[in-house]
Amino acid sequence: MTAAIEAQETGHDVFLVEKEAYIGGRVAGFHRYFPKLCPPYCGLEINFRRIRSGHRYLKLFTQAEVENVSGRAGNFNVSIRLNPRYVHADRCTACGQCSPVCPVDMPSSFNYGMDTTKAIYLPHEMAFPMKYVLDGDACLGDTCNKCVEVCPTEAIDLHMTSRKMDLTVGSIIVATGWSPYDASKIDFLGFGQYPNVINNVMMERLASSNGPTKGDIVRPSDGKAAKRVAFVQCAGSRDVNHLPYCSAICCLSSLKEATYLREQYPDSQAYIFYIDLRATGSYTDFFRRIEKDEGVVLVKGKVAGIEQVPDSHDLIVEADDMLGGRKVRVPVDMVVLATGMVPNFAEKQIPGLDLKRDEYGFALEGQPEGVYISGVTRRPMDVVSSVRDGTGAALKAAAGMGRS
């Protein structure tokens, strides 16, 4: 998003291709972001405004995917599939009359399956664009038709189909970001097995006022206040059997999430089990601030296992307390696994763009001429670095156009 906005502001025509129905990436789902702990929409809204004012140059396509890339620097042909929204965006006023009449409930992907949405829904309360979208697979179609009947602007079209579009462009920026590592692959941590073991992105949604519990940090098993929470660092990271690399932000994100808990329940206790806490540069102050809180207990040691207490669904975290020189068994209400970031295109390449990758699946610099990379596509990084990287990519792309 930053790369597109910056390129647009240099006066170039830009096409921003987003596969979701909204833009903002993973950050759109966070409760707050470090180091200032402000809501992500402070920053996102400024960018949305820049997009609105730059509409002459920047064309945004949501629910869109690149099907093929051919050509070369200065003259790429990019084929794009525009998936159907089933809602005419220009007519949808986001009045919200359609959702309540929809009989279908389906897991909410924005809330990582922790609650449900209707088959026609607003992606989230702050979505940009603020337009409803219908899930064609879940919708009952003409046999139901209820949303079509109540829509006051006749915006819903259950027969909308996907469309193809071909663009000719001079440069391409790949900024496809990341997904959380699948923690169910780590068998001893109980993710997917015990309901009260969640991961760090789920914790972001749990704490968000527009999340599945409207911001109440409660246990998925029974809705009880989760006042004793263990954060397990390097869940799968720095482990040759899972993700051999460090994702750079997981320590900071757990420290941040511990503040959500401490703020909500003054009598709460956060335990952070770590190998070594990584908070470098200006983030050291952030770490120092949270470290002083007596309600945040830092335990240096690898977690060996998690057990569930049969009736209560409480959890026991077993770890080596290296500084105390003993084994500990800590009873908690909920566990948050600090899972790392996996580059999206490690699993799914962009057809026709044979990007070079390092051993972990991140894109390497020096791609085919005219192709630039940005953000977590390159390596794990925080938002500030991603934004800077996006600006750099925009400049390189603009300069490359001048050369070709």
Ligand SMILES: Cc1cc2nc3c(=O)[nH]c(=O)nc-3n(C[C@H](O)[C@H](O)[C@H](O)COP(=O)(O)OP(=O)(O)OC[C@H]3O[C@@H](n4cnc5c(N)ncnc54)[C@H](O)[C@@H]3O)c2cc1C
């Ligand atoms: C739990 C957790 C908490 C974090 N908290 C913070 C924090 O507080 N502060 C901070 O600075 N950093 C934080 N981070 C890091 C932050 O999330 C990243 O720096 C940021 O998301 C990187 O942005 P990005 O644009 O590279 O990727 P993303 O945010 O992943 O954005 C990529 C975009 O590309 C789209 N996309 C993907 N594939 C395709 C495709 N094939 N076609 C079209 N579109 C596609 C996606 O839908 C998405 O919109 C946190 C990370 C984690 C794991």
